[in-house]
Amino acid sequence: MNLFVAILIFCVILFIGWYFYNKTQKKSLFYANFLQFCEFIKNEIGFFQNNLKEILSKKEYSSNEFNSLIEDFKKNENIDIWCKEQKILDANEIVQIKNFFAKLGRLDVQSQTNEIETFLKYLEEKISDIKTKHLKKAKLTFSLSVMLGLLAFIIII
DSSP: OHHHHHHHHHHHHHHHHHHHHHHHHHHHHHHHHHHHHHHHHHHIIIIIOOOHHHHHHHOOOSOHHHHHHHHHHHHHSSOHHHHHHOOSOOHHHHHHHHHHHHHTTSSOHHHHHHHHHHHHHHHHHHHHHIIIIIHHHHHHHHHHHHHHHHHHHHHHO
């Protein structure tokens, strides 16, 4: 019986650590896809001058969260539904993304390109911050959860 309880507690603690690590990984992938999207859309708007519907339909991304964001924007011309359903971003990040999508497709080519450039700088800073701080904390959290799980396992047995 003790062995069963020890394994159960170890698995629960390990799952909690994995959850936080996985959430940070998804956030990192989301922002990497967002950076790709912004570079792609900047070229499409500035060079090819395609309309927004064509641009949004051209590419698929590796982050499920980012793909659902694009799909929501294509369907509704806003991202309110996505903002309520997503689980990886905090309130400040959502406000930044909402502001970007509120302006997307509503400005002339030059203003839109400048707006995308500004958001690209924000995304690069965000990705750098995630890689330097958040991923290290997530790895540490996962490692500590493994050690804590093993400690709990040993104590219970």
